[in-house]
Each structure stands twice: as structure tokens, then as C-alpha cells.
Amino acid sequence: MSRLYASPFAFLALAAILSAACGGGPPPTMQGRGGMMSATAAAQKCEEAAKGHDRPFVVEWDATDLASFEAKAARDTVFVKYEGCKLDVLYQCSDPVTPGVFGAYGTPQFTSGTVQGFEVKNEGELYAKLPLGAANLSGRVQAGEELQLKYFVSGVATTTRDALYQGELAKASGCKGATHFVWAYNLGAFELLTAENNSVEAAGGAGGFGAGGKRTHEQKSVGAGGKMSACESQDQRGCRVPIRLALRAISEGDNPIGEAPAAKASTPASDEPAAAGGASAAGDAKQHWDDAKKKFEQGDGAGCLAAMNRALSFDLRLSDNHTFKTERAICVMAAGKCDEGKKDFRAALASADIKREQQDWQLDRDTRKMANRVCPSGGTTNDADFVLRADRELQAAAKVNDAAGCVKLIDGIHARYDKLTQQLKGAPDFDVIGQAQARAGNDYDIAAVCVAKGTKKCGEGLKQLQKQCSHSPMQGCKDVVAKSWANTIERMKIDCR
Numbered sequence: 341m342s343r344l345y346a347s348p349f350a351f352l353a354l355a356a357i358l359s360a361a362c363g364g365g366p367p368p369t370m371q372g373r374g375g376m377m378s379a380t381a382a383a384q385k386c387e388e389a390a391k392g393h394d395r396p397f398v399v400e401w402d403a404t405d406l407a408s409f410e411a412k413a414a415r416d417t418v419f420v421k422y423e424g425c426k427l428d429v430l431y432q433c434s435d436p437v438t439p440g441v442f443g444a445y446g447t448p449q450f451t452s453g454t455v456q457g458f459e460v461k462n463e464g465e466l467y468a469k470l471p472l473g474a475a476n477l478s479g480r481v482q483a484g485e486e487l488q489l490k491y492f493v494s495g496v497a498t499t500t501r502d503a504l505y506q507g508e509l510a511k512a513s514g515c516k517g518a519t520h521f522v523w524a525y526n527l528g529a530f531e532l533l534t535a536e537n538n539s540v541e542a543a544g545g546a547g548g549f550g551a552g553g554k555r556t557h558e559q560k561s562v563g564a565g566g567k568m569s570a571c572e573s574q575d576q577r578g579c580r581v582p583i584r585l586a587l588r589a590i591s592e593g594d595n596p597i598g599e600a601p602a603a604k605a606s607t608p609a610s611d612e613p614a615a616a617g618g619a620s621a622a623g624d625a626k627q628h629w630d631d632a633k634k635k636f637e638q639g640d641g642a643g644c645l646a647a648m649n650r651a652l653s654f655d656l657r658l659s660d661n662h663t664f665k666t667e668r669a670i671c672v673m674a675a676g677k678c679d680e681g682k683k684d685f686r687a688a689l690a691s692a693d694i695k696r697e698q699q700d701w702q703l704d705r706d707t708r709k710m711a712n713r714v715c716p717s718g719g720t721t722n723d724a725d726f727v728l729r730a731d732r733e734l735q736a737a738a739k740v741n742d743a744a745g746c747v748k749l750i751d752g753i754h755a756r757y758d759k760l761t762q763q764l765k766g767a768p769d770f771d772v773i774g775q776a777q778a779r780a781g782n783d784y785d786i787a788a789v790c791v792a793k794g795t796k797k798c799g800e801g802l803k804q805l806q807k808q809c810s811h812s813p814m815q816g817c818k819d820v821v822a823k824s825w826a827n828t829i830e831r832m833k834i835d836c837r
Contacts, residue, residue: 385424385425385464385468385474386425386474387424388424388467393424394586394587394588394589395584395585395587396427396470396471396584396585396587397469397470397472397473397489397491397583397584398427398582398583398584398585399470399472399473399530399563399583400470400472400473400476401565401582403565406565406581406582407794408429408431409429409582410581410582411737411740411742411743411744411745411794412431412742413445413497413522413582414445414739414740414742415434415736415737415742416434416439416440416441416442416443417442417443417444417445417501417504417521417522418522419433419442419509419515419520419521419522419590420519420521420585420587421517421518421520422520422587423519424471425467425471425474425475426472426475427472430514430517431514432513433512433514434512434513434514435512435676436512436513437676437716437718437719438674438675438676438718439639439716439733440638440639440640440642441512441642441675441676442508442509442512442521442642443499443500443501443640443642443643444500444635444639444640444643445497445499445500445524445638446497446500446637446638446639446640447497448495448496448497448527448580449495449496449497449498450495450527450576451493451495451496453492453493453571454492455491455492455568455571456490456491456492457488457489457490457491458488458489459486459487459488460477460481460486460487460488460489461481461486463478463481466478466487469489470487470489477562480534480562486534486535487532487534487562488532488533488559489530489531489532490530490532490533490568491528491529491530491531491583491584492528492529492530492568492579493526493527493528493583493584494527494528494529494571494579494580495526495527495528495580496524496526496527497524497525497527498524499522499523499524500635500643501521501523501640501643502523502588503591504521504588504590504591505591505592505593505595506590506591506593507594507595508594508595509590518590519589519590520587520589520590521587521588521590522585522586522587523586523587524585525585525586526582526583526585526586527579527580527582528571528579528580528583529564529566529567529568529571529578529583530563530564530565530566530568530583531561531563531564531568532562532563532564533559533562534561534562535559565581565582566579566581566583567579621654621655622654622655624651624654624655625651625654625655625658628647628650628651628654629651629658629664629667632645632647632648632668632671633667636667636670636671641671641673641674642675644674644675645668645671645672648664648667648668648671651664652664652668662688662691665687665691666688666692668684669681669682669684669688670710670714672684673685673710673711673715676715676716676719678711678715678716678719681711681714681715682707682711685707685711686703686704689703689706689707708725708772712725712728712729712732713732715729716729716733717729717730717732717733717749717752723756723759723760723763723773724760724763724772724773724776725772725776726753726756727753727756727760727776727780727783728772728775728776728779730749730753730783731753731776731779731780731783733745733749734783734786735786737749737790738786738787738789738790741790741793741794742794743790743791743793743794743795744794746787746790746791746794746804747787747791747804749787750783750786750787753780753783754780754807754810756780757777758811760773760777761777761811764777781808784804784805784807784808785805785828787804787805788801788802788804788805789801789828789832792829792834792836793834793835793836795836796836796837797836797837798834798836798837799837801825801836802821802822802825805821805824806818806822808821
């Protein structure tokens with residue numbers, strides 16, 4: 341897409357109104373009644389915006405853009421290619437195996453806000469205040485119209501990463517050309533209004549919205565996101581669309597924070613904290629451990645592991661702490677290193693079993709259960725494990741109506757369904773395979789609703805539901821499923837065509 345559109349965490353406080361200018365340089369060439377800007381001056385303003393405008397509004401996005409952005413942000417940190425007056429969201433920039441490997445936004449922090457706004461009277465102000473909308477809105481300003489943006493900020497979502505590095509992105513696909521990542525984004529609602537700028541009876545000042553003159557024209561809406569009226573309600577359900585981004589440039593080189601050296605983790609425990617500073621070092625270790633838990637709750641497995649390693653570097657005694665070892669192993673799995681994490685998790689379970697009451701098969705069973713609760717589906721070749729993990733990911737994708745993600749996951753589950761049926765016959769891990777097949781049977785319904793809501797096309801949802809007919813010997817299966825789907829649409833009040 342060429343245009344701009346699952347717990348507690350640290351929050352960002354963003355300023356309410358954009359700066360009125362984007363940087364230095366000679367003033368633009370202005371022409372005509374609306375202050376038309378020359379092509380050279382426009383290019384210059386875009387270049388200035390690219391250098392200093394790191395908190396752009398995204399009021400030019402339509403409903404599809406907003407939905408796509410929300411679906412992506414629900415699973416990963418969002419990367420963009422930003423060139424001042426143009427911002428391309430790189431939706432494919434992610435680790436194909438581990439969602440959230442570059443951080444996650446977690447649950448937004450909701451705040452009590454007020455209606456804010458500003459005016460745009462000429463092209464100079466347009467490029468300074470709404471650079472991403474310059475291409476679509478400059479014609480209106482040239483024609484003598486004024487613009488007014490009214491918006492309400494209801495909350496903010498902040499990613500778990502303060503910095504990301506080019507070296508990290510080199511290992512992922514779809515990241516070519518990335519210049520920035522969305523460190524945070526504001527939620528709320530907005531209205532973009534326009535009015536003629538040439539029909540004002542002077543009464544103490546030149547024309548502006550509410551600026552002292554009698555007007556003979558009416559305001560018209562040229563864009564909106566969310567519902568401003570919903571912002572005054574308790575739940576604010578209609579006041580949660582992305583309206584403004586906070587960008588950070590991607591740093592050059594590799595991430596300087598690596599994993600804790602293996603030698604440190606195996607250092608014998610002592611009565612004193614290993615790092616200099618005594619009690620303060622132990623306190624720092626606890627702070628990083630707490631930070632790791634927050635990052636895990638937000639879906640940032642890699643960030644969880646990095647914080648765990650920092651905690652260990654402050655207090656080496658943690659290497660003999662059962663809870664720490666168990667939780668670090670879970671972070672390793674969540675970071676996409678599933679085999680390594682499973683090994684560490686099983687070792688932690690075994691070391692805690694000081695009475696030797698657990699048998700090997702029990703340790704293996706509990707380790708497998710945890711892996712299927714945490715590890716990404718793309719990290720296994722076992723059919724049952726894949727389905728159980730993909731089922732978890734499908735439910736997460738369905739919560740944000742990520743249609744593309746739901747289709748990809750149900751296709752993977754569908755491809756393994758018949759294999760599970762065959763494996764059930766005399767399988768040593770009957771319970772796991774049976775559970776996986778049962779979940780797979782329910783996943784078609786989840787995917788159908790997800791796709792219908794995400795695409796606004798009921799027919800696309802029906803296609804996902806009818807895939808299960810390839811497993812059924814029932815005559816007229818697709819017709820039966822179609823009737824059931826019609827009832828589902830009515831019962832769930834799905835808004836689609």
C-alpha cells in the first residue's frame with residue numbers, strides 16, 4: 341500500500357499539536373491568492389519534513405489503511421519508509437517465524453483527552469503541519485480553501501523497543517528501504533473540515549476558522565476517522581483509530597545488547613550479588629526481571645529475553661533461581677528459539693524436582709505443553725504441534741480482524757487436518773493429536789468470521805468455512821455450510837457484503 345492505515349507497559353506522552361514549521365532553509369516561493377507554492381519549493385518543504393517531522397498525523401488514511409495498520413500493530417512493531425511527504429508502511433517487514441521479534445505495542449494506555457485542532461490557510465502551512473496529506477490536499481488549498489483539523493486523543497500505544505538496528509532488520513524479509521519504526525501511535529478520532537477562504541466580511545481580522553469575521557460559506561468534511569461523539573462516552577469504542585505516529589529512525593549497525601555470556605550463567609552462586617554495587621545491583625536485576633515480564637505480556641519475546649539477560653548480568657545468583665530459569669526459558673521460546681528454550685525449560689523442571697518424583701515422559705509432556713503455548717507455529721514440523729500453535733495465533737489474529745493472517749493460518753491448519761486423522765490411529769500421543777484435530781475443526785469458524793470482518797466480504801468468509809468440506813463425506817456439504825454461514829452472519833450481526 342502506497343498510502344498510510346495481544347499486558348501493561350511504559351507509556352509515551354505526546355504533544356497535542358504539531359509544530360508550525362518543519363525546519364530551516366530559505367522561504368518557499370508563494371504565488372496567487374491561495375499562496376500557491378512552486379514545484380521547487382514544494383520539494384524543498386518535503387525534504388525539510390523528512391529531516392524534522394517525526395510525529396506526523398495520518399488523516400489522509402482511509403478506513404482500509406487504518407484497519408491494515410491496526411492489524412499489523414496488534415502483532416508487530418511497524419516499520420515505514422518515510423520521505424517527508426510520503427510514508428509507506430512496510431507490512432511485510434517482520435520475522436516470518438516469530439511475530440513480535442522486533443517488539444510489540446501491548447495494551448494502549450487510555451487517557452482523558454479534549455478536542456484539539458489547528459488551521460491550514462496556505463500551502464506553506466500544509467507542508468509544515470500535514471506533510472503526508474500535501475499531495476491530496478494541496479489542490480484545495482490552491483483553490484482558496486482553508487482546512488481545519490479537529491481531533492481527540494484518547495490514548496497511546498508504545499512499542500517495547502526504544503531503538504532498533506539495521507543489523508537486526510537484515511535478517512528479516514520485506515524490510516528493504518525501511519528508514520523508521522513507529523515507536524508509538526496516538527489513538528482517538530478526527531475530522532478534517534474545509535471552507536472557502538475568499539468570502540469573509542471583515543470584522544476585526546483576516547479569515548480563519550472562528551477568527552473574527554462573518555462568513556457566508558459552510559464547512560464541509562473532507563475526511564474523518566472514528567467518531568468524535570464517541571470520545572465523550574465511557575467506553576470510547578469509536579474513539580480508538582490511529583491518528584498520529586511517533587517515528588524513530590532505525591539506528592545503523594547491530595544491536596549492542598547481546599545475550600548474556602554462557603560463562604556468566606554457569607558461575608557458582610554466592611551469598612552476595614555478583615555485580616558491583618551490592619544491594620543496588622540486586623535491585624537493578626529485579627528491575628530488569630520485572631521489565632522482562634512486561635515485555636512477555638506484550639508479546640515481545642526477544643525483548644523479554646534481552647531483559648532477562650541484563651538481569652542475570654547484574655546478579656549471577658539468578659542462575660540458580662528456579663523461577664528465573666523457568667521464566668527465562670519461556671522467553672527463549674517466545675523469542676523464536678524454541679528448541680533451545682524447550683531444553684532450558686525441561687532442565688529447570690528437572691532441577692526443581694529434588695525428590696525425583698517426575699518421570700521423563702512427564703517432563704517431556706509438560707515441556708511440550710509450554711512450547712505449544714509460547715512457541716511460534718512456524719518453528720515446528722510436527723503436525724499436531726503446528727495446529728495447536730497456529731490455533732493460538734489464529735485467535736489472536738481474529739481479535740484484530742487480520743484477514744490476511746487468518747487466511748494464512750487456516751491454510752496451514754487445513755493442510756494438516758487429514759494427516760492428523762491418520763496419525764490418530766494407534767498414536768502414542770493420542771491426547772495431543774486428538775486435541776489438535778478438535779481445535780482444527782473449530783478453527784474454520786474462527787477464520788471465516790475473521791476474514792468476513794476484515795474484508796467486509798461475506799463471500800470470502802464463506803470460502804474459508806467451506807474448506808472443511810474436503811474432509812467430509814457428507815453430500816451437499818457446501819450448501820449446508822452456506823446455510824449455516826447465513827445464520828452466523830445474522831446472529832453475530834457481521835457487517836459485510
